[in-house]
Amino acid sequence: MSKPYADLEDITFGVELETHRPTDVExxxxxxxxxxxxxxxNCGSTGYNRKKWTAERDGSIHGTRSGYVGCEYVSPIMKGEKGLExxxxxxxxxxxxxxxxxxxxxxxxxLGLKSIVGENASPDDVVAFLAQLNKYVFNWQDALFGQTGTRRGEMTYSARMQAGENMVERIKTISEKPKGTKTEQDIREVGYASTRYRAVNLTNMTRGNSSSATIEFRFGAGTLNPNKLLMHFAxxxxxxxxxxxxxxxxxxAVSWELNKGYHRRPAKAGVxxxxFLSRRMNSARAGYRLKEESAVMADRWDRMxxxxxxxxxxxxxxxxNR
Incomplete structure (x- = not known):
């Protein structure tokens, strides 16, 4: 990929929304x-591989009141602005x-891996990217969980990444291999070392840099608020x-040491x-350009x-710890 990063219009993505569904819904x-x-x-989804949103059961959804049932909605593979619409x-x-x-x-x-790194990315580039992405998530977990308004990082299915855990240490080790020596197997090793129920799930990397490999972000709390949902996506x-x-x-600017000012004082870590994340998104072209690429984003950017x-x-x- 000759561009510094992928255009929104080229990024493939999918979304899973866990809900309580009224039992009388068709x-x-x-x-x-x-x-x-x-x-x-009927919201345009048939244009994506001729597939639609689907509804399925998920045992992790509980606490439903009378007249409701747990239901997870899974999107088709979507892309760019039309996908956001x-x-x-x-x-x-x-x-x-x-x-x-x-x-x-x-x-x-x-997010589709190939839509981020390109069709011809080398294993060296892909491993370096995955390590860097993990490092960002590791550093910015309070910003990610904070935007949900919940302590979701303390739950089983979306736990925080912890210093010293196997996934963190293994990815650090793999990424430190000399440039040019990383292989497709190293990409798979990242997947084997990963844990599904974390803020970011890289277990799909066991497929290597294949067209079906995706990066799953699990920090988001259930919501039907478009501002929250778009902020998660952005x-x-x-x-x-x-x-x-x-x-x-x-x-x-970030490391594995968690030594920045926003890491101190857990009682204020979310704000x-x-x-910090908002400032970065509004100052880095990889962030604020989303407003230029998407009318959906532009319309709600400040509210997000x-x-x-x-x-x-x-x-x-x-x-x-307050």
Missing amino acids: GRIGGYHNGVAVPWA NLMKFVDLLKERGHRVNRSCGVHIH SCVFMARLAWKTRHNKRD RGVK HETALEMARKYDSRCP
């Missing part, structure tokens, strides 16, 4: 990983039909684009982290960041 709910097409999802229309349809969320619900965002794309651009930068900061205050208010 259509069946399929089994886990065996979803059934949503008959009322599709996502916003689908969220509107969920709200019109009375869907709800609670703390057991999550939002999972997948954060994922920004980190991925920045990680690709800086993959071989040995003097990068500090979100403010304002909502994230509001949620971060809630996140900090729930800090157990």
